Amino acid sequence: MSEALLRVDGVSKRFGGFTALEGISVDIRPGERFGLIGPNGSGKTTLINCISGVLPSDGGSIRFNGEDITRLPAYKRTRRGIARSFQVPRPFKSMTVLENLLVAIDFAVIGHGLSTRQADAEVFEILDKIGLAGKAHVASSQLSQVELRKMELARAMAARPKLLISDEAMAGLAGSEVDEVLDVLLKLNAEGITVIMIEHIMQAVMRFSERVMCLDAGRVICEGTPQQVMADKGVQEAYLGA
Amino acid sequence: MTMQGLGQRIGFWIGAAAFIALAFAMALVIRNEYVFFAGFVILQFIVLATAWNILGGYAGYVNFGTSAFFGVGVYTAVFLLKAVDAPLWIQILVAAIVGAALGLGVGLLTLRLRGIFFSIATVAITIIAETLITNWKFVGGATGVQLLRPPVTPPFDSYIKMLFVIAAVMVVIAVALARHVQNSGIGRGLRAIRDDEIAAECSGVPTLNLKLVACALSGALMCAAGAPSAMYLQFADPVSAFNLNYSVSALAMSLIGGTSHWIGPVLGAILLATTQQLLTVTISSEVNVLVLGVMLVLFVVVAPEGIIGLVRRVWRLVRRGTP
Amino acid sequence: MFSWELLVDAIVLGAMVGCFYAAVSIGLSISFGLLDVPNVAHPALLVLAAYGAWLLGDFDIDPIVAGLLLMPVFFVLGVLLYRTYHETFEKRGSEAGVRGLAFFFGMAFIIEVGIIMAFGVDQRTVQAFYIGKSIEILDVRIPMRMVVAFAMALLLSLALTFYLSKTFLGRAIRAVAQDEGALRLMGADPVAIKQWAFGIATAVVALAGALLIIVQPVEPTLDRAYIGRTFCVVVMAGLGSMSGTLLAGVILGVAETIVLTMFGASWAPAISFTLLLVVLGVRPQGLFGR
Numbered sequence: 039m040s041e042a043l044l045r046v047d048g049v050s051k052r053f054g055g056f057t058a059l060e061g062i063s064v065d066i067r068p069g070e071r072f073g074l075i076g077p078n079g080s081g082k083t084t085l086i087n088c089i090s091g092v093l094p095s096d097g098g099s100i101r102f103n104g105e106d107i108t109r110l111p112a113y114k115r116t117r118r119g120i121a122r123s124f125q126v127p128r129p130f131k132s133m134t135v136l137e138n139l140l141v142a143i144d145f146a147v148i149g150h151g152l153s154t155r156q157a158d159a160e161v162f163e164i165l166d167k168i169g170l171a172g173k174a175h176v177a178s179s180q181l182s183q184v185e186l187r188k189m190e191l192a193r194a195m196a197a198r199p200k201l202l203i204s205d206e207a208m209a210g211l212a213g214s215e216v217d218e219v220l221d222v223l224l225k226l227n228a229e230g231i232t233v234i235m236i237e238h239i240m241q242a243v244m245r246f247s248e249r250v251m252c253l254d255a256g257r258v259i260c261e262g263t264p265q266q267v268m269a270d271k272g273v274q275e276a277y278l279g280a
Numbered sequence: 281m282t283m284q285g286l287g288q289r290i291g292f293w294i295g296a297a298a299f300i301a302l303a304f305a306m307a308l309v310i311r312n313e314y315v316f317f318a319g320f321v322i323l324q325f326i327v328l329a330t331a332w333n334i335l336g337g338y339a340g341y342v343n344f345g346t347s348a349f350f351g352v353g354v355y356t357a358v359f360l361l362k363a364v365d366a367p368l369w370i371q372i373l374v375a376a377i378v379g380a381a382l383g384l385g386v387g388l389l390t391l392r393l394r395g396i397f398f399s400i401a402t403v404a405i406t407i408i409a410e411t412l413i414t415n416w417k418f419v420g421g422a423t424g425v426q427l428l429r430p431p432v433t434p435p436f437d438s439y440i441k442m443l444f445v446i447a448a449v450m451v452v453i454a455v456a457l458a459r460h461v462q463n464s465g466i467g468r469g470l471r472a473i474r475d476d477e478i479a480a481e482c483s484g485v486p487t488l489n490l491k492l493v494a495c496a497l498s499g500a501l502m503c504a505a506g507a508p509s510a511m512y513l514q515f516a517d518p519v520s521a522f523n524l525n526y527s528v529s530a531l532a533m534s535l536i537g538g539t540s541h542w543i544g545p546v547l548g549a550i551l552l553a554t555t556q557q558l559l560t561v562t563i564s565s566e567v568n569v570l571v572l573g574v575m576l577v578l579f580v581v582v583a584p585e586g587i588i589g590l591v592r593r594v595w596r597l598v599r600r601g602t603p
Numbered sequence: 604m605f606s607w608e609l610l611v612d613a614i615v616l617g618a619m620v621g622c623f624y625a626a627v628s629i630g631l632s633i634s635f636g637l638l639d640v641p642n643v644a645h646p647a648l649l650v651l652a653a654y655g656a657w658l659l660g661d662f663d664i665d666p667i668v669a670g671l672l673l674m675p676v677f678f679v680l681g682v683l684l685y686r687t688y689h690e691t692f693e694k695r696g697s698e699a700g701v702r703g704l705a706f707f708f709g710m711a712f713i714i715e716v717g718i719i720m721a722f723g724v725d726q727r728t729v730q731a732f733y734i735g736k737s738i739e740i741l742d743v744r745i746p747m748r749m750v751v752a753f754a755m756a757l758l759l760s761l762a763l764t765f766y767l768s769k770t771f772l773g774r775a776i777r778a779v780a781q782d783e784g785a786l787r788l789m790g791a792d793p794v795a796i797k798q799w800a801f802g803i804a805t806a807v808v809a810l811a812g813a814l815l816i817i818v819q820p821v822e823p824t825l826d827r828a829y830i831g832r833t834f835c836v837v838v839m840a841g842l843g844s845m846s847g848t849l850l851a852g853v854i855l856g857v858a859e860t861i862v863l864t865m866f867g868a869s870w871a872p873a874i875s876f877t878l879l880l881v882v883l884g885v886r887p888q889g890l891f892g893r
Contacts, residue, residue: 090482091481091482092478092481092482111481111486111488112478112481112482113481113482113483113484113485113486113487114486116481116482116483116484117484121482121483122482124478124479124482128476128478128479129475129476129479130471130472130475130476130479130480131475131476132471132474132475132540133468133471133472133475137468140468141468141469141472141480141483141484141485142483142484144465144468144469145465145469145483145484145485145486146483146484147484148484193483196483197483197484336701340700340701342700342701342704342705342708344643344708389880389883389884390883390884393883393887395641395700395701395704396635396641396643396700396704397838397883397887399641399643399704400643400830400834400838400879400883401879401880401883403830403831403876404831404876404877404879404880405876405880407827407828407831407872407873407876408873408876408877408880410872411869411870411872411873412873414869415869415870422869474701524827528708528709528712531705531708532705532709535701535702535705539701566716566719566720567720569712569716570712570713570716570717570720572712573709573710573712573713573716574709574713576705576708576709576712577706577709577710577713580691580702580705580706580709581687581691581706584695584702
């Protein structure tokens with residue numbers, strides 16, 4: 039078994055008296071497609087907020103690529119190779135799609151030494167792959183829902199990540215659009231990027247993931263292959279009982 | 281750098297040189313001192329509005345404390361005069377350094393918080409600074425202090441004309457800095473912060489560091505703008521040095537001109553400061569503050585992109601109109 | 604210099620002043636603390652209400668009665684203010700922060716200069732049978748006007764605490780502060796509730812303004828001192844906490860009175876602002892926040 043790319047060890051998070059995460063531990067292998075599921079309020083987004091550095095964790099440690107990143111601010115984690123999308127898209131509204139991606143290239147890819155032209159070329163390559171090539175000069179405030187989702191993934195890609203965390207990138211999309219985004223993620227994974235996918239749409243997670251973890255009320259209730267997780271009693275209860 | 285960028289840069293510096301040359305020529309030719317009395321104030325407001333916009337416009341952090349920085353600048357000059365009889369350029373330079381340090385301090389204390397807390401904190405800094413100065417006897421306390429101008433150096437024949445030219449140079453420095461921030465990576469980073477701070481941080485933007493840079497730059501320029509005021513009025517007192525009118529003016533000029541481009545605050549300052557000078561002379565200083573307030577509210581409600589936005593809108597209409 | 608007697612005096616008086624500070628801050632605690640509206644015009648509205656009470660004083664109307672009479676007027680004013688804010692800023696979303704703040708800042712200046720132009724810069728006071736007398740409590744001489752303000756402040760805070768926790772609309776206001784989306788799912792219109800709440804908050808300011816002119820003479824620029832006091836109290840309390848507001852007010856009142864007796868009046872303006880900065884730096888979620 040190879041060394042873990044991301045090692046989450048006993049991570050906890052409390053908001054006042056409310057425990058959002060309690061002692062979560064998980065290893066993600068390089069190149070893995072990892073699914074994170076759980077009912078609403080189970081702590082999925084809190085967990086990736088802790089991993090990406092948006093929230094400080096209260097206990098436990100997080101290691102990435104062999105380095106302890108528990109105390110690092112979010113931007114340094116992005117520079118080390120953790121990029122993410124957001125459940126509710128967060129575009130830079132005053133900028134075009136191109137500029138949105140340039141922010142990530144300018145700031146996340148340290149010492150890239152790219153000329154303006156090279157940076158633009160890299161952006162267009164990413165947009166092409168994700169299917170947004172025609173939209174580069176469109177203001178991000180003009181994009182449709184599915185385009186916004188794709189732009190978020192594209193912006194994450196522009197940071198040249200080793201690990202991509204997709205937080206419900208398919209929420210609110212129609213069936214064919216879900217397939218489009220799923221294809222994009224599979225393509226990125228095929229290029230060697232590790233992907234953590236958080237998703238409500240069960241079918242999509244199960245099709246995508248090699249391994250799935252289910253959270254409920256801030257704890258891990260089950261982890262295994264998609265088949266194992268689907269068959270788990272606790273998982274069924276968590277979803278149906280809620 | 282692209283050819284177009286190079287062309288723009290050359291154009292900007294030619295314009296800047298022409299501007300200083302014009303100010304200098306005015307000082308040599310025009311006799312009427314009032315022109316320079318009024319002109320100095322207008323130039324000073326261009327510096328203040330430009331400085332405000334670096335943090336408030338680009339990064340979206342609303343500073344209500346322009347008057348704190350301005351007042352600290354005034355009193356840095358007063359202190360240096362009384363303590364070591366420092367020349368004007370030393371006063372301005374030291375004021376800029378003090379302003380940068382103050383900006384950094386205020387930033388470290390409050391920039392981790394949401395925008396409005398930063399704004400309120402800047403009001404707090406203003407009142408605290410004013411209170412400290414009021415209780416500091418060495419610089420005159422509450423009653424203020426009279427100051428004597430040193431003899432003027434040639435080629436100028438009056439001190440006020442020299443101040444006018446110095447203010448023109450400060451305008452060029454301020455605008456050049458703002459322009460540099462806007463066009464560099466820092467500018468894009470600050471815009472990302474204004475649009476969405478969390479998304480910016482997750483795209484690798486060191487948000488706190490960038491905000492601190494903007495806050496220090498902005499503070500340095502504001503303090504520097506305040507320093508020559510002591511010599512201009514030949515008098516300083518806490519109530520006028522820390523007058524909140526500076527805060528509302530700098531903010532209003534930027535927002536009315538338009539915050540997305542460095543030209544916005546320059547336009548806003550020229551327009552409003554000139555109007556203010558006319559109103560103060562013809563009607564009263566209350567009316568000019570009222571006009572400022574009303575214009576500010578009108579613009580943020582009706583024309584959120586300011587004059588720049590209006591011009592762009594008209595431009596688009598004109599281009600669509602022609603076949 | 605230092606004496607226990609003076610300290611006890613300062614604490615008793617400070618506690619009463621503090622309740623008054625809580626009363627003038629409670630409107631902001633709703634509009635900013637609960638509704639998240641950056642209402643920096645709150646202190647200017649407060650001074651405006653004080654001038655209203657002063658005007659009504661010309662008709663021999665008791666300031667407190669005047670405050671009560673002004674409440675419906677200020678309610679409407681608050682509704683209009685929120686409506687404008689919502690339509691122009693909240694709805695547009697992006698950049699609401701900068702322009703919304705500038706909007707209220709501009710409004711504050713318009714009110715301030717408007718008062719100067721209408722009534723001049725002179726200090727104004729009101730007459731009432733309880734102003735000018737004083738009583739002794741715990742061997743401390745307390746001006747009667749402070750006692751009246753203290754009693755009204757306490758009453759106001761209790762009434763609002765009751766309103767927000769026990770009535771249907773009050774609970775809806777607290778719900779809108781916590782989760783707008785959930786409220787919408789329940790079929791309630793969050794904007795209508797916020798508008799109502801902002802109206803209440805502004806109406807409360809009317810009465811607080813009357814207390815202000817009972818406690819001290821007012822002048823047009825008095826709002827600047829109260830930016831510090833009201834925001835200090837609201838932030839220290841923890842946004843939107845009513846009981847916290849009372850305690851934070853008392854802490855500020857006692858601190859001000861002690862500094863005043865020990866160092867003199869020239870330091871007074873800085874106290875609330877310094878306390879505010881300390882709270883922002885050390886515990887931005889406030890004493891009672893999460």
